[in-house]
Amino acid sequence: MLWTRPLTMLQLLALLLASELVRTGFFVAALPLLGPGLGLGPAVIGAMVGAHYLADALGKGPMGLVSERWGLGRVLGLGALLGLLTVLGTRLWPSAWWGVLACALWGLVFGTLWPGLMSVSQALARPGRTARALAVSNLSVAPAILAGVLLVGPLIQGSSRSGWTLLLGAQGLAVLLALGLWRLRLPAPETARPGEPPVPGQAAPQPGWGREWGRVAVLLPAAFAQTLAPGLLVTLLYPLLAHLGLGLRDLAGPGLAAAAAFALSLGLLGRLADQVHPRRALTPGLLLLAAVFALVAVSGGPEVRSRLWVVAPLLGVGYGAFMAGWNGLVARTLPAQHRAAAWGAVMAVESLGYSAGPLLGGAAWQFGGQAGVFGLGAAVFLLTELYYLWPGRGLVHRAGGT
Structure with missing residues (x-):
């Protein structure tokens, strides 16, 4: 087990899964499919979705500070209740102004969930397993997002009542899970990891607000760039296929190979990141991702098809190494006294990278096609690697140890 209090972490992960299933299903499926029948036009629906995700991105840092002061469990409970009121209110009392306001408030408080979960995961991780614990926490949401896209939409198309029932039931479960965590507070830095020996090579905590947040600022350019690269492909899956x-069935076998390679890479290089230094996993991961993107950029259509069984496992290995290294580096760098707020700041910048990715990816596709998109992705990964090596190498040395 990766955590010292597995039941608490499992409850938090269950809350995240239920909440993300509802959020994805509501904004991706329910509103676009059922909104017009409720009197909500495309512009209103767009405003509701945009207000939610913008408030989520901007609120991660400030709401992290709120959760440190008021208690994480209380803020999570408020967020779950706001989600239930938003979904139920949209179903029973649809309104443009009320809908946009409710979605924005829901997004603002929802922004606490991710930083809070990552902070608790880091604090409760067993000695020597922090990078792997954070990587698992980071990736655990994938099934819920897929279910929100692939399950809720078809269910709504078959029966709108069934779709609403699923969303309200899942959000009701989220409320119960959050209420069960009502007294949860972020562990204090001096007691979060009782009995854990110092991490080899990790710098001792430095006093002073400015120095602590200066260490966080070191991570922000790379946080933006490395989420920008995968974001380039968000809207281009079907045009690329x-x-x-290619069809989706053609990706099944290589996709399984990529998943297996990812799991193996995360386990092996995650251990290296925990026991030696995160950069030992991060550096080869970024280089391998840059190489894979560059290989696809210079390959023609038939060549890519024939190379899928090579490209997919390499992509899985590179992404597994990157996830282990990045999460380990962030864990070493963030100030312990304001861990939730610092996680929120980093994840907010990551969200901005994902937001900018589709815009730049669309432009690269229009002007450069396949070569333009994957060439830009390779350049972003390579520039991120150079940032860590120079001048970011010296900065990160001081922030997270050698």
């Missing part, structure tokens, strides 16, 4: 003459 059509360009390459």
Whole structure:
């Protein structure tokens, strides 16, 4: 087990899964499919979605500070209740102004969930397993997002009542899980990891607000760049498949190979990141991702098709190494006294990278096609690697140890 209090972490992860299933299903499926029948036009729906995700991104840092003062469990409970009121209110009393306001408030408080979960995961991680614990926490939400996209939409198309029932039931479960965590507070830095020996090479905590947040600022350019690269492909999956003459079924086998390679890479290099230094996993991960993107950029359509069984496992290995290294580096760098707020600041910048990715990816596709998109992605990964090596190497040395 990766955590010293597994039941607390499992409850938090269950809350995250239920909440993300509802959020994805509501904004991706329910509003676009059922909103017009409720009198909500495309502009209103767009405003509701945009207000929610913008408030979520901007609120992660400030709401982290709120959760440190008021208690994480109380803020999570408030967020779950706001989600239930938003979904139920949209179903029973649809309104443009009320809907936009409710979605924004929900997004603002929802912004506490991710930083809070990552802070608790870091604090409760067993000695020597921090990078792997954070990587697992970071990736655990994937099934819920997939279910929100692939399950809620078809269910709503078959029966709108069934779709609303699923969303309200899942959000009701989220409320119960959050209420069960009502007294949860972020562990104090001096007691979060009782009996844990010092991490080899980790710098001793430095006093002073400015120095602590200066260490966080070191991470922000790289946080933006490395989420920008995968964000380039968000809206281009089906155009790329059509360009390459591939279908979703053609990706099944290579996708499984990539998943297996990712799990193996995360386990092996995650241990290296925990026991030696996160950069030992981060550096090869970024280089391998840059190489894979560059290989696809210079390959023609038939060549990519024939190389899928090579490219997919390499992508899995690179992404597993990157996830282990990045989460380990962030864990070593963030100030212990304001861990939730610092996680919120980093994740807010990551969200901005994901937001900018589709815009730049669309432009690269229009002007450069496949080569433009993957060439830009390779350049972003390579520039991120150079940032860590120079001048970011010296900065990160001081922030997170050698």
